[in-house]
Amino acid sequence: MDLVPLPKGRFWRSKSDFRLLRTAAAGENITPLYDPRLPHQCDVEPDLRDLNASLAALIEVFPNIEPEVFREMLLSISKESRVEVVTEHLLKKDAKWVRGRYRTGRRDRQPSTKSSGEQLGNAPTLAPEDGFRSEGYRKAVKQVLYEEFKNLSHSAIKAVMAEQNYSYTLSRPVLQQLATKSWRFTLANLWGKRSTSQTAGEHPNIVWRVEEPYEKIAVPGVRRTGNPQLDHELWKLFVEPVLITQRHERLAADHAYARALNEAEAEDAGALFDCECCYGSVTFEQIVTCDDACHQLCFDCVRRTVKEALYGQGWARTVDLERSTVRCFAPANEECQSCIPADRVRHALSPGDGNDETWQELQARMTSETLTKSRLRLQRCPFCDYAEADEVPTTKLKDWKGIWLHFATRSPVAVQIMVLSMLALALVFTVPIFLLASVLWIVAHILPPVGAVFHASWARVCRSRQGLKFQCRNPICSKMSCARCAALWRDPHTCFETEKTSLRTAIESSATAAIKRTCPRCLLSFVKSSGCNKLVCNCGYTMCYICRNEITSKEGYSHFCQHFRASGGRCSECERCDLYGDEDEEAAIRRAADMAEKDWRAREGAKEGHDMAAQLMVEALVGQARHGSWQDVWLDAIMDAVIE
Template structure:
């Protein structure tokens, strides 16, 4: 296969590769740089970045809706005033969870968002050329969907191609027209280029083989770069990896042939095969020579078979010498040579990483076993004297009443130090009452970790709202259906279906929905129209969004802070204020009462 970069291929064949009236020029990331945004769009993005920096917990879509309807002179001031006065109405369920909730394919650019590192490109205002190009590309890619559905989905996702494409794929997969079109298109699908109308495959006229992938120009440089990053870059990276592996294999065969012609082959002391010097390893004690193939087979047997104990040298994280000609060799193969031998076949280090991971696991297990045995020995050494001391104290407390009174007073002090979570500072300058578990100010009624619970509830509500949110493609107003049927009418007069997001004209009306009677409910078996009152998909979407939000919250550390736990242990284990003798006695009673 003749693999060449797209830039070199396009420059050399620009006069012959692209001909015809209906073929657009290909996008070249080195030549077609992104143009500057319009002045008004640049000002909108600068205002959006400033508001996101001031209010980092609010979703950027709130600012986009408000900025688009305010004049240029006082955008930031008016939006800030409205947020401070009407935050409860404007921000219901629209708080920002964080950058981890939406994976951006393009890094934030300081030129577009005013040096705001927390604002992604998908969250900024989009130019008219980019929005029109995205809709045209979707019209060609999803021909089974109506234009109104595509407009509704793109409006919900801020006209982002990367975020809108998965939603449109789900909608298209539910249509029977998609299955029929997919059946006929399978015969003409290319095996080298992705299934996309704007991705073309360049073919060399000399050899007839695939040379490179390209992106047809869409009219927006920003969308061209996005398509290049989504489809072409992964394919080129895969081709480069395959080419490197093929070159390495060919170079190894050529080296073996030259070494054989020159008589410079060496015999392996394990399999007695003849290989070149570059494919040999030598142990550091007996200088036994072993080939790469034997090293790989031995390591695979150690990892997946029964040869771990006699093969691996755990103290040095390498492999022992396994030459059968000398059973008394205690040497080992150098670590760098083992790594090179295991990665020689395909250029990857998976087997080497598995070997190092298991060596580390074995070392950790041995360390834990040693610590456990040491703990048992220490417990035995300290438990016997403690039992003897407890027996003596019990006998003295039963025989001598004053001794019993002293131990009773110590027990009362220890019991008081252990009971209750309410802790009051005795410092005259403080005198604050706090919780010994969550280290927050004590307010009746007190709920531990109330802030963390509120954070989890906010994350779940925000994700659930985003899952069922709809956006009007005409006025870009976002809304959520609380009750009623699935025929939604916006304030601007636009009518759409809540399920498929398709526009419902006045002529069509309620005929857009299923009219068949179903005695037992469920999905209609006579047609594929949307249900007028069906909400099964909505409940499933809310449930999936809530589960994802809870998992993301727990992965980000929402279970509690380690410093809080340490503070709780310090407060609970604090000894009483008394003499040194009383402190020592309280410590002994506290240890006995465990």
């Protein structure tokens, strides 16, 4: 019989290992660990599959409504025509069902559970946390949370699970906050024992084991709960981050060991190279050369030079914007005009210690300055460095059917009358109109000012067709913003909401002050709604509403005009005030509002540094047609109808 050597030390490391051996000796079944590499089939009920399919369709049709609204409606409606019935209810009485539950932004979820379409800012899809849960998943989550949060009551755990759609990933943070406020948790802290698991090492379903290739590193595993979906969720939440961290640590240790071994072998063989900046000796793998003079520079000098250019004063001397790379900085007798290849700079900044973020910041700054120097019309994302060219598409005439349909259905009444008049005149003056159109076309192509007017009109039409919603296509940002006010887009969106409130307050205050009267004795302010123009204050002071002069008891009603006017109107015999005649309050309010608007625009324009922002704010509040000329309005309508 072969001898089997016994392992040194104890057979078990903790009490759990001893219980595992005792269970195996008793002949009981040992629960295996979850392996994500093996396919696990999850039985889904047919009705649950239909519910999730209906939920996904509704989320795609109504992307601005929270999924919980659809879940409530789908559960209260029979199986027949679920999607059609819910859609009809939302289109007719959305306020009754939604009750303000709109999507106002991305919820704080795990990145791994987000679909690619929602991460890129496209139409949202059904996330696993938003779908209907099976009964097996609910029971498994409840049992795991009961075992993990023993200091909380079962009713509190069930309530949190119901609020978070029975999702373990979303319920656990809420339960952790409740556990820290529980009186049981406070008493448990007196004995120095934590009753709430915060990490993977303290979770009851996480088992640590030692793998054969790495005997000194403990690897976590998930004890199966009976539901593959929950097992995978626990593995993604607790095990995968630890494995990724351990993998990065092993790679960093292997890289450091390989680098040290390479340097030692190169030093023994005399194969070190001298850096022409710091005059240090490094290996061949740590050297970059410029593309012209072949000056040798080490990776450390490249990193220090790039960081000095980003955070110091050496940007203009270090970076070449035409080639989008770093200039050679070797201290030669004559300044070297060559550059370091961009791929070598990227390789020098690729190792850890924040160098990858340095490369991203270097690329972002070079791109931003290049776009600024290009003098192109750009549409920028207000939340990141993303920008795209705001190009006006080329003009393309519609066919005569499309032009006629546009004029008949979408054009203003004034434009329709003008077009019909022109068509009537064209029957009589066809040749002069053709000549006039030809002359206008020639003048627009010969004279730059006239062509600029047509180009500006076409640009306004293009912007109105595109709308105000701007989508950032940067995968890191992917936010929706408003092209007019540069604010985060929220449905329903209102441009310059704060500024509009300020402007509205200024206009309303000025309009009120224009028709307001104040008693000079007690300083009581009031506005006349009806009656004569003789006003008597509570303090006894009497004044005229029109001229604001005091009316003494001796003067009385003789302050007002006493002549008879059969046809009404202004008295032609005296200049006294009218007793019942009102002043032109609408004109006074209009003048006060215009003056307040001008003052507000001047103040906001001076504060912002340019008048463009104030102009956009005023247009968003009072409308663009009020500030634009009628020629621009008619020209825009014609361009919108003629050009496709």
